[in-house]
Amino acid sequence: ATDKHIAVLPGDGIGPEIVDEGVKVIKAVGDRFNYNFHFSFNLVGGCAIDELQQPLPEDTLKQCRKADAVLLGAVGGPRWDRNPAHLRPENALLGLRKELGLYANLRPAILYPGLEGSSSLKAEVLKGVDLLVVRELTGGLYFGDKSTEQTDTGLKATDTLVYHEHEIERIVHRAFQLAQGRKKHVTSVDKANVLESSRLWRSVVERIAKEYPDIEVEHMLVDNCAMQMVRRPADFDVIVTENLFGDILSDEAAILTGSIGMLPSASLGEGTFGLYEPVHGSAPDIAGQGLANPVATILSVAMMFRHSFENEEVATIIERAVESVLASGARTADVAAAGESALSSKEMGDRIVEAI
Amino acid sequence: ATDKHIAVLPGDGIGPEIVDEGVKVIKAVGDRFNYNFHFSFNLVGGCAIDELQQPLPEDTLKQCRKADAVLLGAVGGPRWDRNPAHLRPENALLGLRKELGLYANLRPAILYPGLEGSSSLKAEVLKGVDLLVVRELTGGLYFGDKSTEQTDTGLKATDTLVYHEHEIERIVHRAFQLAQGRKKHVTSVDKANVLESSRLWRSVVERIAKEYPDIEVEHMLVDNCAMQMVRRPADFDVIVTENLFGDILSDEAAILTGSIGMLPSASLGEGTFGLYEPVHGSAPDIAGQGLANPVATILSVAMMFRHSFENEEVATIIERAVESVLASGARTADVAAAGESALSSKEMGDRIVEAI
Ligand SMILES: CC(C)[C@H](C(=O)O)[C@@H](O)C(=O)O
Numbered sequence: 001a002t003d004k005h006i007a008v009l010p011g012d013g014i015g016p017e018i019v020d021e022g023v024k025v026i027k028a029v030g031d032r033f034n035y036n037f038h039f040s041f042n043l044v045g046g047c048a049i050d051e052l053q054q055p056l057p058e059d060t061l062k063q064c065r066k067a068d069a070v071l072l073g074a075v076g077g078p079r080w081d082r083n084p085a086h087l088r089p090e091n092a093l094l095g096l097r098k099e100l101g102l103y104a105n106l107r108p109a110i111l112y113p114g115l116e117g118s119s120s121l122k123a124e125v126l127k128g129v130d131l132l133v134v135r136e137l138t139g140g141l142y143f144g145d146k147s148t149e150q151t152d153t154g155l156k157a158t159d160t161l162v163y164h165e166h167e168i169e170r171i172v173h174r175a176f177q178l179a180q181g182r183k184k185h186v187t188s189v190d191k192a193n194v195l196e197s198s199r200l201w202r203s204v205v206e207r208i209a210k211e212y213p214d215i216e217v218e219h220m221l222v223d224n225c226a227m228q229m230v231r232r233p234a235d236f237d238v239i240v241t242e243n244l245f246g247d248i249l250s251d252e253a254a255i256l257t258g259s260i261g262m263l264p265s266a267s268l269g270e271g272t273f274g275l276y277e278p279v280h281g282s283a284p285d286i287a288g289q290g291l292a293n294p295v296a297t298i299l300s301v302a303m304m305f306r307h308s309f310e311n312e313e314v315a316t317i318i319e320r321a322v323e324s325v326l327a328s329g330a331r332t333a334d335v336a337a338a339g340e341s342a343l344s345s346k347e348m349g350d351r352i353v354e355a356i
Numbered sequence: 357a358t359d360k361h362i363a364v365l366p367g368d369g370i371g372p373e374i375v376d377e378g379v380k381v382i383k384a385v386g387d388r389f390n391y392n393f394h395f396s397f398n399l400v401g402g403c404a405i406d407e408l409q410q411p412l413p414e415d416t417l418k419q420c421r422k423a424d425a426v427l428l429g430a431v432g433g434p435r436w437d438r439n440p441a442h443l444r445p446e447n448a449l450l451g452l453r454k455e456l457g458l459y460a461n462l463r464p465a466i467l468y469p470g471l472e473g474s475s476s477l478k479a480e481v482l483k484g485v486d487l488l489v490v491r492e493l494t495g496g497l498y499f500g501d502k503s504t505e506q507t508d509t510g511l512k513a514t515d516t517l518v519y520h521e522h523e524i525e526r527i528v529h530r531a532f533q534l535a536q537g538r539k540k541h542v543t544s545v546d547k548a549n550v551l552e553s554s555r556l557w558r559s560v561v562e563r564i565a566k567e568y569p570d571i572e573v574e575h576m577l578v579d580n581c582a583m584q585m586v587r588r589p590a591d592f593d594v595i596v597t598e599n600l601f602g603d604i605l606s607d608e609a610a611i612l613t614g615s616i617g618m619l620p621s622a623s624l625g626e627g628t629f630g631l632y633e634p635v636h637g638s639a640p641d642i643a644g645q646g647l648a649n650p651v652a653t654i655l656s657v658a659m660m661f662r663h664s665f666e667n668e669e670v671a672t673i674i675e676r677a678v679e680s681v682l683a684s685g686a687r688t689a690d691v692a693a694a695g696e697s698a699l700s701s702k703e704m705g706d707r708i709v710e711a712i
């Protein structure tokens with residue numbers, strides 16, 4: 001049997017509920033495919049602040065470093081919203097990304113058949129939607145110098161958007177490589193008519209594009225992309241962009257899948273190590289009620305098998321299981337049509353395990 | 357008769373065609389409402405670069421300063437896309453905004469009855485959409501220090517996002533005041549979980565909100581807003597946000613109106629002076645063919661009467677004329693359904709003038 005160490009970070013809000021379903025799927029696969037999984041469960045986010053006065057405890061980071069992959073639920077909630085910056089749950093995400101060198105964030109948006117009804121977009125616009133946002137995750141405004149200072153006329157706040165050429169190069173290479181296994185089209189999104197960092201971004205994309213003559217490249221301004229993504233989403237394949245633009249565009253892409261409860265993500269560095277988490281947040285309003293959609297987490301587990309365990313077969317089996325369960329009409333509350341009965345997180349997880 | 361001086365800046369691409377229709381509407385109103393309009397026509401953008409080697413000639417700026425209002429078409433095109441930063445047409449927009457102190461950019465998105473079919477959103481989602489993006493226009497990443505430098509490991513590009521307290525105060529006041537004449541709801545959009553400037557933004561909004569007890573305030577993260585705007589657009593009234601977020605979200609809002617050819621804008625400072633322009637660009641692909649939708653420009657003219665000439669009556673008359681012409685089934689190509697015959701820019705302008 002193959003040994004795999006997985007650091008599990010349930011976090012806050014609905015995090016623990018959905019992570020339970022993810023772990024259930026991992027175990028179900030382990031039995032069948034002769035894996036030997038070793039789980040460590042660790043504090044992160046608000047619950048870590050409550051217990052240890054820090055969003056990302058040293059021990060959690062240590063367990064992540066020792067693992068082959070990390071499964072994360074979600075962090076944050078109103079309880080910690082007024083905390084000073086360093087005591088905010090979200091800081092744990094930024095710390096994990098930076099400390100673990102996870103510069104490539106993959107956020108695929110696929111419309112599963114039968115979910116057209118849950119999207120606010122017309123069914124004909126959604127036809128054929130299958131895009132992948134490749135977001136740079138350890139640079140830009142997220143990690144530049146920040147300050148607030150007193151001036152004669154009041155406070156002045158500053159954030160800095162910095163990109164180094166090599167940071168752009170590695171994420172752009174990743175995007176082109178991913179496009180080779182897909183529809184061979186890359187849309188690079190920037191704001192080159194205003195930002196110096198975008199002009200550098202665009203020039204790097206143009207240079208690297210020459211190494212991938214099989215890939216079609218297009219440059220798009222971020223404002224235009226925010227519109228085109230909901231106007232003609234099926235025309236996109238791989239979208240590569242900097243950290244904050246990727247944050248905005250990948251959330252917007254949720255609309256294409258029917259619910260943000262459907263969107264998985266992988267955060268990768270060099271090598272096979274990766275962190276996997278749903279794109280959605282901790283949804284404190286429905287926490288503890290068993291209502292959350294576990295699909296984003298389960299699809300994140302599929303990505304874990306694909307990218308960290310390099311087992312495309314298992315990844316596909318999980319994705320097919322999700323597809324068939326959705327096709328059978330199973331729905332959690334977020335994607336159930338009015339009047340349709342909704343499954344609990346646990347029931348949804350059970351159905352998917354059965355289908356596996 | 358009341359004298360009004362209008363600086364007209366047709367610009368590039370479809371700019372001249374749509375501005376013609378805007379001027380036609382202004383003249384039609386002038387005859388009826390006893391105005392005496394004085395127009396000056398000025399170079400801006402690519403055509404100014406071609407003739408005078410600068411996107412924003414000194415004389416254009418002078419004419420704008422002397423005027424009561426500015427009507428701008430659009431700037432830019434592939435011809436100038438490879439120019440160095442200071443010789444790019446878009447620079448003229450940034451220069452006009454900064455030099456004229458136009459810090460408040462108003463971008464209303466209204467769905468006119470009959471245009472549901474042109475939007476990619478479902479008709480039931482669009483029902484009741486009537487929102488206003490109030491975008492800060494002279495601060496943030498657009499105007500902060502920028503640089504590209506050589507380092508040991510390659511190039512490094514930097515942009516700076518700066519906000520002063522007083523810059524936030526004045527735009528937030530404007531948003532609250534506008535909300536008082538509308539549905540009394542303000543959504544302030546930021547990225548306070550990551551950006552220092554957003555935390556200052558949020559604290560200023562909270563302080564100023566106390567002065568407007570009649571207004572309901574909500575804070576929303578920009579990633580979430582990009583999703584909610586297409587998920588439940590009718591729930592928004594006034595959205596106030598910083599420069600770049602406003603750029604992205606207002607373009608995304610185009611989807612709510614059926615076409616970006618429908619979206620007007622006003623850029624205001626202190627006092628009644630303002631610059632009015634469609635949100636869309638210069639559309640070089642259809643320039644010179646008489647296909648462009650002049651509605652965004654004509655609705656911008658309505659905003660000119662409202663904000664610069666303080667004539668709500670005329671503003672409403674123009675808006676009603678647009679509404680009735682659209683209701684009669686008149687369509688330019690961008691919003692015509694498949695098989696429907698489309699009007700030229702000029703025909704559309706004529707119909708609206710008739711309706712006035
Ligand atoms: C919680 C927040 C810091 C985070 C981000 O902006 O990256 C989240 O929105 C995400 O997309 O993972």
Ligand SMILES: CC(C)[C@H](C(=O)O)[C@@H](O)C(=O)O
Pocket residue numbers: 193194223446449603
């Ligand atoms: C052309 C560009 C500089 C401009 C902007 O980003 O402000 C445009 O997109 C707009 O929204 O007016």
